[in-house]
Amino acid sequence: MIENNAYGQTTPSEDIELTHVEQGSPMGEVLRRFWQPVALSEELTDLPKKVKILCEELVLFRTKQGKVGCVLPHCSHRGTSLEWGRIEENGIRCCYHGWLYQPDGKCVEMPCEPSGVCERMNVHQPAYPTTEYGGLVFVYMGPAGTEPLLPMYDIIDTRGRDDVVLKGMKLWEGQGIGYVQDCNWLQNHENAVDPWHLLILHQMISGDQFTSGLMHGGKPTIEFIDTPLGVAYEFRRELLNKNRVIRSLEAILPNVILVPNLHEPGDAAKYQEKCTECTWTVPVDNEHLTAFSIVAWPLENGQPKKGWKPGTDTRTALRPGSTTNPLSYEQRQRRPDDREAQEGQRPIAVHALEKLATSDRGIVMLRRKLREQIKAVKDNKDPSNVVRDPDLNRAIPTRSWNTILVPKEAGVTAEA
Ligand code: FES
Ligand SMILES: [Fe+2]
Incomplete structure (x- = not known):
């Protein structure tokens, strides 16, 4: 316990089990059971x-x-x-x-x-x-001789497909400068299953940061789903143009997120248009993280399609490098972003001080499932999502997509 302020309040320690990643730490040992x-x-x-x-x-x-x-x-x-x-x-x-x-x-x-x-x-x-x-270099830091297969999630398994080429990217990097965020990895990772912040941080506070049709419309309904791979949410709302969106996003244990196209304009019917990139939130140490993505880049006439952009290529590309943030303090105060929100939770968020509410259900589910992985490793078992059977390592189904229903179709699937 650390003395905190003049009123004699104390700040409890961070949740070491979930946040620390050094060798021998519970979560560090889980992350070491996967190719990173x-x-x-x-x-x-x-x-x-x-x-x-x-x-x-x-x-x-x-x-x-x-x-x-x-x-x-x-x-x-x-x-x-x-x-x-x-x-x-x-x-x-x-x-x-x-x-x-x-x-x-x-x-x-x-x-x-x-x-x-x-x-x-x-x-x-x-x-x-x-x-x-897919253009990335992976390292296995678990016990010698226990390397699993690299999981072939459907969006990055190109066997039998000739419509995409895989590219390794640092999506939030900008050009040439490594992207590092100054907070614990879990704050970034669990942000993926916090859809309500899209409506507040990215719409009400900072304007429509995603230049997307999805950020405006009626009150959404959001459902959190326990999936075989992790936690997903489904976000449904009527858009200003009267179309309806069903957006599903999945966080895969322990540290993969699949974010469907954030730039979706919502103007034409589509059914479960899959996200195009598989992103790993990679802890640098306990107080810094970075991210790498494999992007399934569409091909056009056998060449990577020109002018196409990955769906998670947000304007945070304006903020490369932890010490080279080009925005002034005032700009960051006037238009805070994921970075301000997540780093603002402290270098390592203190879970014991949080007041979790109904909108945090995805966070609660994710943390619970991460603790199950920790327990598996402590019991000398493979944590969930470790794949060893090549026959099972084919186009593993994931749950991240955008569906747009136009009014007549919306009538057909009114329960959606
Ligand atoms: S060879 Fe002498 S320090 Fe490496
Ligand atoms: Fe965000």
């Missing part, structure tokens, strides 16, 4: 890339032969960071005395040593397994 994205494939060029995820610093590299490695930064010899290393044909060479490490961490050359020493010493730089899919 750490970089765009295109970011691994002829230089190593240092990243931080789940409170651990890592050095990523792509050998000249194209293999991706992920090692702990400090060289096993005398600790120089491998971020200064040189990428070679089959590994990364430490800049200091030239020890050469393969992507799996095995040291295969010690140029300052007599022959035979490298073999005898048999050094392994600690390394995590990596995989690449």
Whole structure:
């Protein structure tokens, strides 16, 4: 308990079980049972890339032969960071005395040593397994040898499809500067199942930030749904143009969100138009997060469709980088956004002080299901959504879409 103010009130500690992500922490161990994205494939060029995820610093590299490695930064010899290393044909060479490490961490050359020493010493730089899919580099930081499959959710499983190409993106990044938000990952993740804030923060307070037809109309009804993968909501309302929208959004345990098109104009009938990107909320450490997405980009004449934009590419692209926010304090006060709202909850929200109400049902459901995952890991079981059977890893059905009903169709499905 920390002394808080002149009235002698105290601030309880944050909910460590759900929020902390370091090695050995309950949620950190859940997140380590899943492949986590750490970089765009295109970011691994002829230089190593240092990243931080789940409170651990890592050095990523792509050998000249194209293999991706992920090692702990400090060289096993005398600790120089491998971020200064040189990428070679089959590994990364430490800049200091030239020890050469393969992507799996095995040291295969010690140029300052007599022959035979490298073999005898048999050094392994600690390394995590990596995989690449959809333009993203993923790392598995769970116990050695327990890597599951990368879940093939329907929107990113392109087997048998020729209408999209997958692109790895940092959707909220802007151009070239890594997007980092200065608060705990869960504040960002659970925001996905907080649809009521769309009507207040993004409409009433800041204007229609999503340039969408969906933000104006009659009073919506919102239902929260316990799904096989996590938690979803359905948002239904009559729009100003008398069409009706049914919008379903799903948060997949533990840290994936599927946001259907935020720019939907709501002017033409459509049935369950699927969201086009799969986004991971990635904890950097306990007080910072970033995000990576695989975007199913539509093809036109065999080429990525020009002028098309991912559905979650919001104007928050104006705010790249945690320390390079180009907006003034006054601008942020006049037009607060997700970032202000989420960071404003404290670096790590204090759940014990919250007064949860009926509109927070999605948050409550999500937290409860995350605790079930924590319990599974404590019981030495796979948490839900770990996939190991390739036959079950095909177009896993998800629940994020927009449906627009025009009046005559609305009559047919009046109960919707
Ligand atoms: S510190 Fe890396 S080779 Fe010496
Ligand atoms: Fe938002």
